[in-house]
Amino acid sequence: MALIVMKFGGTSVGSTERIRHVATLVQREVARGNRVIVNVSAMSGVTDSLITLVREVATPETPDAFADMDFVVATGEQVTAGLLALRLQELGQPARAFAGWQIPVLTTDAFTKARVEQIDTRNINAVLDKGHVAVVAGFQGITEDQRITTLGRGGSDTSAVALAAAFEADRCDIYTDVDGVYTADPRIVRTAKKLDRVSYEEMLELASQGSKVLQTRSVELAMNYNVKLQVLSTFEDKPGTLLVREEEIVEKHRVTGIAYSRDDARITITEVEDRPGVAAAIFGPLAESNINVDMIVQNVTPDGKATDMTFTVSKGDLPHAVKVLKENLKDVRYGGLHTDENVAKVSVVGVGMRSHAGVAQEMFSTLAGKGINLIVISTSEIKISVLIEESYLELALRALHTTYGLDAVVERG
Amino acid sequence: MALIVMKFGGTSVGSTERIRHVATLVQREVARGNRVIVNVSAMSGVTDSLITLVREVATPETPDAFADMDFVVATGEQVTAGLLALRLQELGQPARAFAGWQIPVLTTDAFTKARVEQIDTRNINAVLDKGHVAVVAGFQGITEDQRITTLGRGGSDTSAVALAAAFEADRCDIYTDVDGVYTADPRIVRTAKKLDRVSYEEMLELASQGSKVLQTRSVELAMNYNVKLQVLSTFEDKPGTLLVREEEIVEKHRVTGIAYSRDDARITITEVEDRPGVAAAIFGPLAESNINVDMIVQNVTPDGKATDMTFTVSKGDLPHAVKVLKENLKDVRYGGLHTDENVAKVSVVGVGMRSHAGVAQEMFSTLAGKGINLIVISTSEIKISVLIEESYLELALRALHTTYGLDAVVERG
Numbered sequence: 042m043a044l045i046v047m048k049f050g051g052t053s054v055g056s057t058e059r060i061r062h063v064a065t066l067v068q069r070e071v072a073r074g075n076r077v078i079v080n081v082s083a084m085s086g087v088t089d090s091l092i093t094l095v096r097e098v099a100t101p102e103t104p105d106a107f108a109d110m111d112f113v114v115a116t117g118e119q120v121t122a123g124l125l126a127l128r129l130q131e132l133g134q135p136a137r138a139f140a141g142w143q144i145p146v147l148t149t150d151a152f153t154k155a156r157v158e159q160i161d162t163r164n165i166n167a168v169l170d171k172g173h174v175a176v177v178a179g180f181q182g183i184t185e186d187q188r189i190t191t192l193g194r195g196g197s198d199t200s201a202v203a204l205a206a207a208f209e210a211d212r213c214d215i216y217t218d219v220d221g222v223y224t225a226d227p228r229i230v231r232t233a234k235k236l237d238r239v240s241y242e243e244m245l246e247l248a249s250q251g252s253k254v255l256q257t258r259s260v261e262l263a264m265n266y267n268v269k270l271q272v273l274s275t276f277e278d279k280p281g282t283l284l285v286r287e288e289e290i291v292e293k294h295r296v297t298g299i300a301y302s303r304d305d306a307r308i309t310i311t312e313v314e315d316r317p318g319v320a321a322a323i324f325g326p327l328a329e330s331n332i333n334v335d336m337i338v339q340n341v342t343p344d345g346k347a348t349d350m351t352f353t354v355s356k357g358d359l360p361h362a363v364k365v366l367k368e369n370l371k372d373v374r375y376g377g378l379h380t381d382e383n384v385a386k387v388s389v390v391g392v393g394m395r396s397h398a399g400v401a402q403e404m405f406s407t408l409a410g411k412g413i414n415l416i417v418i419s420t421s422e423i424k425i426s427v428l429i430e431e432s433y434l435e436l437a438l439r440a441l442h443t444t445y446g447l448d449a450v451v452e453r454g
Numbered sequence: 455m456a457l458i459v460m461k462f463g464g465t466s467v468g469s470t471e472r473i474r475h476v477a478t479l480v481q482r483e484v485a486r487g488n489r490v491i492v493n494v495s496a497m498s499g500v501t502d503s504l505i506t507l508v509r510e511v512a513t514p515e516t517p518d519a520f521a522d523m524d525f526v527v528a529t530g531e532q533v534t535a536g537l538l539a540l541r542l543q544e545l546g547q548p549a550r551a552f553a554g555w556q557i558p559v560l561t562t563d564a565f566t567k568a569r570v571e572q573i574d575t576r577n578i579n580a581v582l583d584k585g586h587v588a589v590v591a592g593f594q595g596i597t598e599d600q601r602i603t604t605l606g607r608g609g610s611d612t613s614a615v616a617l618a619a620a621f622e623a624d625r626c627d628i629y630t631d632v633d634g635v636y637t638a639d640p641r642i643v644r645t646a647k648k649l650d651r652v653s654y655e656e657m658l659e660l661a662s663q664g665s666k667v668l669q670t671r672s673v674e675l676a677m678n679y680n681v682k683l684q685v686l687s688t689f690e691d692k693p694g695t696l697l698v699r700e701e702e703i704v705e706k707h708r709v710t711g712i713a714y715s716r717d718d719a720r721i722t723i724t725e726v727e728d729r730p731g732v733a734a735a736i737f738g739p740l741a742e743s744n745i746n747v748d749m750i751v752q753n754v755t756p757d758g759k760a761t762d763m764t765f766t767v768s769k770g771d772l773p774h775a776v777k778v779l780k781e782n783l784k785d786v787r788y789g790g791l792h793t794d795e796n797v798a799k800v801s802v803v804g805v806g807m808r809s810h811a812g813v814a815q816e817m818f819s820t821l822a823g824k825g826i827n828l829i830v831i832s833t834s835e836i837k838i839s840v841l842i843e844e845s846y847l848e849l850a851l852r853a854l855h856t857t858y859g860l861d862a863v864v865e866r867g
Contacts, residue, residue, distance in 0.1 A: 057507055057510035057511050060511055061511060064511075091533065094470055094533070094537055095536075095537065095540060097470035098470050098473055098474060098477075098537050098538075098540050098541040098544065099540040099541055099543065099544035100544065101540060103543065105543060105548070105550065106540055106543050106544075108550075109536045109539045109540045109543070109549075109550070109551045110536070110540065112532065112535070112536040112539075112551045112553070113532070113533050113536035113537060113540070116529035116532050116533055119525065119526070119529050120504065120507070120526050120529055122525070123508075123522045123523070123525040123526035124507055124508065124511050124526060125511075126522045126525075127508060127511050127512040127514060127519055127522045127523065127526070128511040128512055130512065130516065130518060130519050130522070131511065131512035131513065131519075135518070136522075137518065137521075137522070138522050138525050140525070140602075142555065143600055143601075187556055187577075188556075189553075
């Protein structure tokens with residue numbers, strides 16, 4: 042008898058009609074002879090509405106205020122969990138809803154972005170032992186002193202994986218509005234194929250490079266605890282994509298998938314004096330201001346006395362980053378500070394890169410062949426990312442998809 | 455340093471703008487040097503919306519289903535409590551929101567209509583000791599095995615009084631959209647006066663006879679635990695009505711107030727055979743069907759062999775009551791079963807009746823003077839109720855108000 046954790050996101054439970062549909066999927070899993078824990082998000086839009094209410098009365102800044110904000114926001118998942126448990130009972134399937142504190146899911150006290158520390162399995166196991174379904178409000182837990190926490194937005198994937206790890210589930214199925222992980226975004230690359238399997242490491246790179254299918258943290262957690270994770274569609278009855286260890290992937294392609302992000306902005310500081318400590322003077326203050334710097338490239342000028350420094354931050358952080366830099370570069374000689382938001386990042390990802398040479402060269406020549414200029418390049422063991430002008434994004438994605446032999450033989454839809 | 459419990463109903467916290475206003479009332483109470491526990495309802499409309507969601511997925515009938523329904527519905531008060539605590543903090547007043555389980559408020563396991571059994575004062579006292587305000591989600595508690603319960607609709611008055619009793623509060627202020635208890639409904643009787651004081655016993659009679667200002671159960675609880683209860687307006691800055699023991703009312707009027715209800719329906723069964731056990735045959739099945747019977751009158755017919763039986767049930771129960779009666783009167787000889795929904799009940803209430811004779815006679819002669827027929831009469835120590843034709847209701851209320859000398863000297867508004 043297998044134990045399955047099923048996770049349904051906001052769109053999957055976006056209305057009572059959809060909750061009724063989800064109940065049938067849960068019933069089907071039970072009918073297969075499995076023990077089932079369901080983890081649900083708030084109905085789509087509900088979390089945003091709750092945050093809007095909070096903003097209308099306060100601008101939370103202290104830990105106490107963040108705690109009361111979590112107290113408000115955690116109700117969204119509680120409502121969905123109760124409704125799904127009610128629906129299952131209506132269909133004759135005994136079920137019980139659990140808030141995070143009733144399990145309990147113990148977390149850190151970093152309100153609004155807490156991390157799961159420990160999950161007690163006893164209360165839920167008592168329910169499963171009776172043949173009932175446990176429906177868990179995702180995204181939430183409690184601190185040691187009994188205050189409600191949330192895991193931060195998107196944390197419900199993470200809480201589903203944490204549940205699967207704690208209960209040593211045989212599989213964790215993440216139901217969503219896409220039917221799996223694709224070689225590229227099928228809205229842009231019509232020939233993109235669904236992947237049957239992808240390794241945790243590849244999924245991590247794809248997720249951090251802009252693929253929205255799974256949260257990075259949930260993939261990390263699945264990898265660390267060896268949770269067999271499946272991404273599949275709530276709305277179509279077909280297999281999804283299974284996340285597995287690298288060694289379980291037999292046929293290793295050079296490139297497994299291509300991700301992109303429009304979320305980056307470029308900052309270039311020209312003719313910075315080239316002396317020790319300058320990089321620290323630039324990136325130290327940004328780090329202190331919690332601004333994440335992604336790609337960095339530094340070119341020495343022909344005379345060797347100065348350097349051009351280019352790097353990317355998220356578009357949302359750009360104004361803050363510029364302010365911080367201007368304040369902190371008073372003692373540093375430099376030419377100018379230029380920014381550009383019309384950029385996009387394209388990343389090719391694949392564990393096959395470890396054993397196949399020339400993947401980067403193929404990428405650069407493909408893009409050069411289309412007249413696309415590379416602004417910044419950064420690489421890891423299984424990923425190559427380039428920053429390009431945003432208007433070339435679709436062209437670049439389609440060209441690379443073809444270069445690496447990812448196009449589906451039969452054209453989709 | 456006094457401890458005050460402040461309770462705000464759904465209308466008082468019906469929008470974030472109103473929650474901001476409520477926060478200023480709480481601040482004012484703190485500024486007077488008081489320790490403050492605030493008890494809040496769901497924002498108006500929220501509980502109904504949650505119940506609608508429940509009804510869209512299920513028709514709860516089992517205790518487990520009622521438990522999950524409570525799990526859903528209790529979130530309404532949680533949101534308000536969190537928002538008010540956030541607003542107070544925004545104004546610089548430290549505060550913390552509590553769900554029922556965090557206090558905890560221990561209740562029976564009668565889901566959807568639980569009763570408070572015990573309130574632990576330690577967690578809230580720890581917060582009050584720091585000079586913080588405790589904001590409590592009303593209307594809810596937990597069972598011994600940690601499941602969320604609700605006290606049933608209108609239960610938030612009761613949970614506020616229960617809090618005041620458990621904490622031995624110096625006063626429990628029920629903020630509402632009216633500014634106190636009146637001698638009669640001021641929408642009908644323009645000369646109605648606000649009462650500065652009313653005894654628990656009178657308020658109980660007024661509440662059970664249709665005055666919507668306070669729930670009957672909350673008044674009973676306040677009386678039993680000697681909680682000084684004040685009803686006052688959220689929207690106008692003036693004193694309300696204080697509920698006190700009878701001996702604290704110095705000037706005892708014959709009649710303190712006049713209540714009414716349009717919620718009753720009359721049932722008359724004519725020419726019922728007059729033999730032992732007939733009344734039980736009529737009222738037993740109604741009681742078993744959870745139909746509450748209010749006023750009862752029985753007249754023997756002139757020949758003494760049969761009787762006419764008249765009684766009232768709530769309008770909502772009427773169709774069910776008729777069905778039950780017809781099924782159960784098969785073995786009883788009777789003439790006919792007649793119903794009338796065009797009736798209203800008028801009650802005069804006052805502790806002064808205990809010492810003043812003739813109050814009933816004054817009532818009957820006043821109504822007779824206006825040509826109003828009395829269908830049923832029922833009395834208690836401090837109350838006389840009559841059932842009349844509904845179209846005479848306003849006339850009856852105004853006439854009685856004048857008869858008992860309740861008219862305000864200065865005409866209002």
